[in-house]
Amino acid sequence: MIRDEILVPLSELGKKLPYYSKIKPQLTVPSGIDMEVGIYSYSLTDKALEEARIKAKEEEKKKLEEEKKKQEEQGNQTQTQNQTSQQSQSR
Numbered sequence: 127m128i129r130d131e132i133l134v135p136l137s138e139l140g141k142k143l144p145y146y147s148k149i150k151p152q153l154t155v156p157s158g159i160d161m162e163v164g165i166y167s168y169s170l171t172d173k174a175l176e177e178a179r180i181k182a183k184e185e186e187k188k189k190l191e192e193e194k195k196k197q198e199e200q201g202n203q204t205q206t207q208n209q210t211s212q213q214s215q216s217r
Contacts, residue, residue, distance in 0.1 A: 132159045
């Protein structure tokens with residue numbers, strides 16, 4: 127069972143936590159309630175989807191960087207082979 131996630135600074139726990147009992151009846155899905163600066167809530171499902179989207183984007187970026195690096199290495203290797211071949215032919 128997924129439950130709500132509450133963010134409250136420890137120094138303000140006693141002051142802000144009572145507001146949760148007033149907010150809870152308004153929540154229809156498991157939610158995050160952020161009481162660190164002001165008070166607002168968000169769907170934990172939306173948060174999970176956003177985190178998954180960000181992770182997928184980061185993985186795609188990493189994959190593209192690895193492919194670019196591999197292509198550069200292959201290009202450098204081909205260039206070195208061409209130079210070696212040209213030096214052999216000129217002798």
